[in-house]
Amino acid sequence: MDVAHFETIQLLCGYRQNKTQITVPKSIINITIQKPTLVAVIGKNGTGKTTLLKTLAGLLKPLNGSILINNKQFSELSIKEKSYWISFLPSYNNKIPYIRLNEYIVLGRKHYEWNHKNEQDSLNDLLRKVSLESKAHLFLTQLSDGEMQRAAIARTLARQTPIMMFDEPLAHLDPKQQICILELFKNYTHNLNKIIIFSTHLTDLILSYAHKIWLITENEVIDKIPEQIIIDHDLENNELKIAIKPWQQKSSHFRGCVRLVGDGLAYTYTKYALHRFGINTLCNKIPAFSVIIMQVSNQSHRWLVKKENSIIREFNNLEKLIGYLIDIL
Amino acid sequence: MKHRIAILSFFLIGLILIDFSMGSTYIPFSDVFHFLIFKLDTQNEYYTILSQLRLPRVLSAIAASICLSISGLLMQNYFRNPLAGPYVLGISSGASLGVATFILSGNFLNNPLTEWFIHIGISGAAILGSMTFLLVIFFISLRLQNSVSVLIAGILLGTAANAIISFLQNISSGLQLQSFVYWNMGSLQNASSQTSFIILIVTIICLVVLLKFSSWLDLWLTGDEQAKSAGVSQKYYSLLTFSITSLLIGLSTAFYGPVAFVGLISPHVARMIFQTQIHKRFLIYTTLIGIFVMLIADIILQLFAFTNLPLNTVISLLSLPVLVYLFIKKKELWM
Numbered sequence: 001m002d003v004a005h006f007e008t009i010q011l012l013c014g015y016r017q018n019k020t021q022i023t024v025p026k027s028i029i030n031i032t033i034q035k036p037t038l039v040a041v042i043g044k045n046g047t048g049k050t051t052l053l054k055t056l057a058g059l060l061k062p063l064n065g066s067i068l069i070n071n072k073q074f075s076e077l078s079i080k081e082k083s084y085w086i087s088f089l090p091s092y093n094n095k096i097p098y099i100r101l102n103e104y105i106v107l108g109r110k111h112y113e114w115n116h117k118n119e120q121d122s123l124n125d126l127l128r129k130v131s132l133e134s135k136a137h138l139f140l141t142q143l144s145d146g147e148m149q150r151a152a153i154a155r156t157l158a159r160q161t162p163i164m165m166f167d168e169p170l171a172h173l174d175p176k177q178q179i180c181i182l183e184l185f186k187n188y189t190h191n192l193n194k195i196i197i198f199s200t201h202l203t204d205l206i207l208s209y210a211h212k213i214w215l216i217t218e219n220e221v222i223d224k225i226p227e228q229i230i231i232d233h234d235l236e237n238n239e240l241k242i243a244i245k246p247w248q249q250k251s252s253h254f255r256g257c258v259r260l261v262g263d264g265l266a267y268t269y270t271k272y273a274l275h276r277f278g279i280n281t282l283c284n285k286i287p288a289f290s291v292i293i294m295q296v297s298n299q300s301h302r303w304l305v306k307k308e309n310s311i312i313r314e315f316n317n318l319e320k321l322i323g324y325l326i327d328i329l
Numbered sequence: 330m331k332h333r334i335a336i337l338s339f340f341l342i343g344l345i346l347i348d349f350s351m352g353s354t355y356i357p358f359s360d361v362f363h364f365l366i367f368k369l370d371t372q373n374e375y376y377t378i379l380s381q382l383r384l385p386r387v388l389s390a391i392a393a394s395i396c397l398s399i400s401g402l403l404m405q406n407y408f409r410n411p412l413a414g415p416y417v418l419g420i421s422s423g424a425s426l427g428v429a430t431f432i433l434s435g436n437f438l439n440n441p442l443t444e445w446f447i448h449i450g451i452s453g454a455a456i457l458g459s460m461t462f463l464l465v466i467f468f469i470s471l472r473l474q475n476s477v478s479v480l481i482a483g484i485l486l487g488t489a490a491n492a493i494i495s496f497l498q499n500i501s502s503g504l505q506l507q508s509f510v511y512w513n514m515g516s517l518q519n520a521s522s523q524t525s526f527i528i529l530i531v532t533i534i535c536l537v538v539l540l541k542f543s544s545w546l547d548l549w550l551t552g553d554e555q556a557k558s559a560g561v562s563q564k565y566y567s568l569l570t571f572s573i574t575s576l577l578i579g580l581s582t583a584f585y586g587p588v589a590f591v592g593l594i595s596p597h598v599a600r601m602i603f604q605t606q607i608h609k610r611f612l613i614y615t616t617l618i619g620i621f622v623m624l625i626a627d628i629i630l631q632l633f634a635f636t637n638l639p640l641n642t643v644i645s646l647l648s649l650p651v652l653v654y655l656f657i658k659k660k661e662l663w664m
Contacts, residue, residue: 054554057558058558059554059557059558078562079557079560079561079562080560080562082558082560083558083559083560084560086558087558087559088554088555088558089555089558090552090554090555092552093551093552093555094552096550096551096606097600097606098600098604098605098606099550099605099606099607100605103605103607107547107548107550107551107607108544108545108547108548108551108559108561109544139604159559
């Protein structure tokens with residue numbers, strides 16, 4: 001089965017609650033995907049990323065409008081038929097007790113078609129792709145949250161449905177694994193002709209991986225390629241990219257003053273740290289103590305405390321230096 | 330894993346033999362062997378005891394334990410909660426209420442009705458009671474969507490049922506009261522071999538059906554959304570588990586009384602020993618452990634045959650330490 005055409009027409013998602021409708025995302029959604037694509041859904045908390053994914057996956061009934069797969073009404077299919085087309089991974093996956101990782105990946109596989117030639121090979125292959133091959137025989141409860149997340153992703157990929165949806169698949173993952181999973185997704189779209197739609201908050205990272213971005217804002221769903229998003233400053237306009245506050249935080253009053261000698265990164269951040277703890281480095285009169293930063297090797301530094309041309313203490317740790325300075329000043 | 334099943338089966342056969350030989354009269358193993366495998370001479374002094382008393386009792390123990398352990402497993406699977414079980418969720422109390430209403434409000438015991446009518450009446454009332462309570466809990470669970478609240482609701486329902494039962498006991502006659510109280514204590518000695526055999530066949534059919542749908546049970550553990558996305562319809566899954574649970578609990582409660590805790594602890598012990606929840610195997614393991622627990626309880630009961638100890642007393646005393654041990658020592662048991 002291949003998807004040639006995935007389309008939403010006048011789709012309105014949301015919940016019904018005591019006869020009132022709560023629409024999230026707020027706007028009508030008209031989206032068309034015609035070829036294998038990696039789509040990233042981004043947006044602020046509560047704008048409806050999860051609701052949109054669940055509706056597209058057929059887990060929630062749309063409030064209005066329709067979803068078409070190969071020009072067929074998706075909502076008219078039975079739950080079992082839907083499961084042949086779309087798989088969905090929720091953002092939270094509990095670690096089922098007394099189930100091993102290799103059992104979990106193929107759990108319930110009798111129920112849907114497991115269309116791999118050799119079960120054991122494809123299982124090992126999947127585990128290797130999410131770098132969990134050494135943990136195949138562990139119980140899920142023995143995995144960390146990040147490992148469990150990868151296991152759940154592998155389980156969804158194992159189903160090989162034409163369309164796969166992931167709600168926050170990159171949560172709990174370390175930076176290296178985030179990139180691994182994105183590469184894997186890209187691989188599945190390129191080599192296996194899958195449509196993959198996932199939501200995330202890692203807006204900077206996914207710009208260079210996703211083919212398409214769906215940005216959900218308060219009043220519309222922006223559907224653009226990543227380059228267009230950057231050119232149009234959409235992330236900044238929708239508060240998805242926030243400028244980081246500068247490091248320097250000057251203490252309002254200083255307890256004392258030292259002369260700081262050094263250069264480079266070590267100098268800059270020693271200065272910031274001293275300022276943060278109320279020790280000034282820009283003095284009006286000649287200070288009694290001076291701190292000299294010495295580079296010992298490429299990665300290690302030493303801080304020497306000098307009083308009247310003689311070294312009185314030596315530190316290899318900034319925190320201890322500051323503790324000492326606070327005592328003597 | 331295979332040797333554990335071998336050991337367990339070995340123990341089970343041993344326990345069945347012991348259970349046959351235990352009772353107010355001790356019967357040597359050789360006679361039990363002859364009775365079970367070859368034809369024992371009908372003139373043998375033990376033949377009547379074995380065929381009229383011991384066989385129904387052992388069959389009852391096996392049938393009751395399979396009913397209870399399977400329904401315990403289904404409830405724990407459905408609610409994804411280790412505390413769920415027919416007794417805790419108040420389903421057994423529902424069946425008791427049905428039977429209490431039938432025995433205590435009607436005047437059937439004095440009527441010259443056939444024994445079969447009373448049997449059918451009691452089992453019908455029990456199945457109706459357990460089904461009603463299961464449905465109520467099911468609808469509560471749809472609204473609450475939080476397994477702890479569902480358990481609390483189940484306990485409250487059970488308490489309410491017990492309150493109504495004590496009210497009915499208050500207004501009923503001595504004879505009715507006596508027969509209800511005996512039924513309520515749980516007993517493996519009231520049902521005939523034929524009844525237990527029929528129940529056994531029903532449970533085995535249910536087990537086969539469940540094995541056929543074992544992937545649903547597996548997928549259900551992954552969560553509502555994952556299960557639905559994998560093609561398991563909540564409607565059909567609920568229909569499957571709820572109909573089988575109410576049928577089994579209704580049947581076992583009708584003929585063996587509200588037997589406590591076997592449904593709750595069998596899946597736990599099976600999980601701990603066999604370390605799996607793949608239901609194709611887990612269903613079988615739970616059933617075997619259920620039979621094991623019930624046979625041990627019955628053997629202990631027979632050791633104190635002279636005291637007329639109720640079955641529920643023995644099972645509660647036996648399972649409470651096991652449960653407490655499981656919940657303290659095996660914290661990773663569920664979460």
